[in-house]
Amino acid sequence: MSNQCRSIRISVIASSIFITAGALFFVPGCNDTVSSPPTNLNDTANLPKQDELLRELDEVLDFTYADRHLNLRDHAAWQIVHGTLAFQGAYKVDKDGELVSVVDYLLAGGRMKGWNFEPGVLDTNTGRRGLRAILEEGSKTGQGHSDQWLGYLSGCGLKPDQTIKVGDDTYTIADFVQQAEWDVPRNVLREYSWTLMGLTTYRPTDYEWTASDGQKWSVGKLVEIEAGHDLAVSACGGTHRLYGLTLAFNRHVEQGGKVEGPWKLTEDKIKDAIERARMYQNPDGTFSTNYFQRPGRSPDLAQNLGTTGHILEFLTLAMTDEQLREPWVQRAALSLCDIFRRTQGVPLECGALYHAAHGLVLYRERMFGPRTFPHEPEAASSESPNTATETTSTSTNAIQ
Numbered sequence: 001m002s003n004q005c006r007s008i009r010i011s012v013i014a015s016s017i018f019i020t021a022g023a024l025f026f027v028p029g030c031n032d033t034v035s036s037p038p039t040n041l042n043d044t045a046n047l048p049k050q051d052e053l054l055r056e057l058d059e060v061l062d063f064t065y066a067d068r069h070l071n072l073r074d075h076a077a078w079q080i081v082h083g084t085l086a087f088q089g090a091y092k093v094d095k096d097g098e099l100v101s102v103v104d105y106l107l108a109g110g111r112m113k114g115w116n117f118e119p120g121v122l123d124t125n126t127g128r129r130g131l132r133a134i135l136e137e138g139s140k141t142g143q144g145h146s147d148q149w150l151g152y153l154s155g156c157g158l159k160p161d162q163t164i165k166v167g168d169d170t171y172t173i174a175d176f177v178q179q180a181e182w183d184v185p186r187n188v189l190r191e192y193s194w195t196l197m198g199l200t201t202y203r204p205t206d207y208e209w210t211a212s213d214g215q216k217w218s219v220g221k222l223v224e225i226e227a228g229h230d231l232a233v234s235a236c237g238g239t240h241r242l243y244g245l246t247l248a249f250n251r252h253v254e255q256g257g258k259v260e261g262p263w264k265l266t267e268d269k270i271k272d273a274i275e276r277a278r279m280y281q282n283p284d285g286t287f288s289t290n291y292f293q294r295p296g297r298s299p300d301l302a303q304n305l306g307t308t309g310h311i312l313e314f315l316t317l318a319m320t321d322e323q324l325r326e327p328w329v330q331r332a333a334l335s336l337c338d339i340f341r342r343t344q345g346v347p348l349e350c351g352a353l354y355h356a357a358h359g360l361v362l363y364r365e366r367m368f369g370p371r372t373f374p375h376e377p378e379a380a381s382s383e384s385p386n387t388a389t390e391t392t393s394t395s396t397n398a399i400q
Helices: 050-066 079-089 101-106 148-156 175-181 193-202 219-227 235-254 263-281 301-318 328-340 348-367
Strands: 094-096 098-101 116-124 128-133 164-168 169-172 208-210 214-217
Touching: 050 263, 050 328, 050 348, 079 094, 079 101, 079 148, 079 348, 094 101, 098 175, 116 175, 128 148, 128 169, 128 175, 148 175, 148 193, 169 175, 175 193, 175 235, 193 219, 193 235, 208 235, 214 219, 219 235, 219 263, 235 263, 235 301, 235 348, 263 301, 301 348, 328 348
Parallel strands: none
Antiparallel strands: 094 098, 116 128, 164 169, 208 214
């Protein structure tokens, strides 16, 4: 697991309401009373009816959306922007006692620790300058992976001409995309998971361009590089790579692309990961804490939230409607709901929390159709025990 998914030492502030950036609250499950798990995960016995499953999903998503709020005083971009994964433009942050849309706030030029950019290259054809998000790998404050901010914003339904203010300058999402294309050779780790999320949102999957090294690049080339990586040494067990690859693959097929070359390699990798997730699934419905490598269980609910959430997030993109209705997948979703309930009043690491919530949002959408969350500003409550999820002691990375 990469630095982005590791926990760090907990530091309690203000009567345990706030916790340092990236801290993971360990919730032992070994003393809890747990019913005997099913021996056959594909057994339909004891599964809830569909209306009960829908109610369970919505209740968990409702309290996760309504009760967990970060604030601009104590929290940084790495924590806050993760929330847009699950709730997109409706995800709110506490700004001086008012809950405002994170996406709206940032597009309008709002300042946030770790939300750091610099001007990119000038396109002599259009006269526009690109926008580059500064990489702060391992900081748990700023952008931790190349094009991570572009990848997350690309899921929020923003148009290419949507403006985004940085200081006194105004850019567009298209400027952001253009810079990502130019910078692919700068990605020394050759990690293009988030790049694929962004590019395949705004470009066709047969798109080609010339990058800063003077060489021809393409979406297909990025897919080939990503598919060639070993999941065992990838961030969060390889779930981010699989998510980016699956998103690109689905869009390629939707656009009539042929499943050959790197796309065939990607299809095979996706199918293998689905089977490994099923094969290593635990009897209680959670997925292996060793992801796709081997079986693994943990009494730590927070760890199970992260691994099961990341894997379900991938599966909801990768599987057909019929596959998602299989009992073993439903048991995984139910186990995740149970973990959310048991940690409802507990501070949690934002990466694990919001990837898991995103997995449930996607699963709910695939099974029952999409749902919406309130977008309007509202007053923040000072009495909720979940006013904050994490805090960071770092305060030197604001946009200059």
